[in-house]
Amino acid sequence: MSQKMKAVVCHGPQDYKLETISIPKLFPGDVLLKVKGCGICAGDCKCKAGAKMFWGDNPWVKPPVVPGHEFYGTVEDLTPEAQEKYQIKKGDRIIAEQIVPCWNCRYCKSGKYWMCEVHNIYGFQKDVADGGMAEYMRLSKNAIIHKIPESLTHEEAVFLEPMACAIHTVNRGDIQLNDVVVIAGAGPLGLGMVQVAKLKTPKKLIVIDAIPERLELAKKLGADITINPLEEDAEKIVKSLTEGYGCDVYIEATGAPVGVIQGLNMIRKLGRFVEFSVFGSETTVDWSIIGDRKELDIRGAHLSPYCYEIAIDLFERKLLTVEGIVTHSYSLDQWEEAFDIAATTDSIKVVITP
Incomplete structure (x- = not known):
């Protein structure tokens, strides 16, 4: 496998580029995800536009970073520690929750991990949490990973986070x-x-x-x-x-x-x-x-604590649908067009498929 990959990289407001970067290196407990789909969130559009909540006096976003927190994919590689912890193997369809908890703050220790004080979220903090608008991404040992049944469609899997x-x-x-x-x-x-x-x-x-x-x-x-x-x-x-x-x-x-x-x-x-x-x-x-x-x-209401398994179950039971919601799909090479239409009312959910 080549050691390089394509990725959209955020360098700052209105400064996004498609680049060739190194495939993430794995550390003990990590998983390498082959990204199959990544949605563009309204937050992604507002971040790109320079919204204050992302780029204020003490910017929450830490560029250069690969954006994208609505992702899913298959296990491309994993460390022995990750295999034991998550009970997954190469080829499994998985999704990680959008937050990477520190597991040390008062919120994480009390089970309220979605309000983690450190608050690294995939797609916004470099190194720790590069996101899914890339061919591959690293899920760290702190990640919360869920298996995705084969019965879920591509559109359902990519819409699990929302x-x-x-x-x-x-x-x-x-x-x-x-x-x-x-x-x-x-x-x-x-x-x-x-x-x-x-x-x-x-x-x-x-x-x-x-x-x-x-x-x-x-x-x-x-x-x-x-x-x-x-x-x-x-x-x-x-x-x-x-x-x-x-x-x-x-x-x-x-x-x-x-x-x-x-x-x-x-x-x-x-x-x-x-x-x-x-x-x-x-x-x-x-x-x-x-x-x-x-x-x-x-x-x-912030993020989606303890709700991924519920979403998967409701999709499996056909009690939820994405029909009419996932409206557009683009390749990584078409990322600019994808962001442009995601920022308009001509789309509902736009997905990048690496």
Whole structure:
């Protein structure tokens, strides 16, 4: 096997290049993954564009780094320690969770590894966590690896990371049988959340988005009602369906400030507001609505702890689908075109297939 490989390399905002670099060297406990697919996340697009959360005063991204955290592949090589730990062998289909926990901080030691204080995530920190937009990648001894059954399609396997995030987000909403649930944003994550929320059988599931085609897909995937806020008064509609009170659960998946403000106005008193988004700009709101006026339960949702196995199981049982969600596929050589279309509303989920 050649010692070189193709990879997209991030050197900074708007400074991404396709390069030939060395195939990662393995250390004890490591696995070499032959990447079969890597999705482009909205966070990847915002990182490339220079969003503050990635490139602030103390940049979280440590270039040069290979981007990509929505990956899966097959075992190309592995150390004896990794074989014993993960019970995997060459050729097995696997996926690693997007975070590389340190396993030493208070969060990792208490089982809350997804909030690891060090917080290395594949695709953002050089050396430790180069990502999946490459022919090969190194999964370190700290990785959390899951086997992927052969019954899962390529599209399902490459969408496991977003779907696991969707499951965690919906779980954070603590949806009850009598709840009216609103999901704002019908992008890849939002469409995953629609399916998972439907499995919770709420009283009514409402999806809000400004793109008609995505609303149509949301309806097919389980939404009871869809609302285009550019054409209809979303708050008025939701209030009319809830005797004027507002929704019980609001899941914000737009990544736009307007989605936050809309949700705070739309949700009932004592409601549960779940935030899962990467924002390109700050949101300003009168916080009185959270405490003095509504006493809301504001919950964040980050990554996908303990949800990969659930996602795999739900795909195996055909309770979830990626049909209509994974819309585009490009080779590594076409990475620029892939990023360009991923940053538009002409795509939903774009995948790079090395």
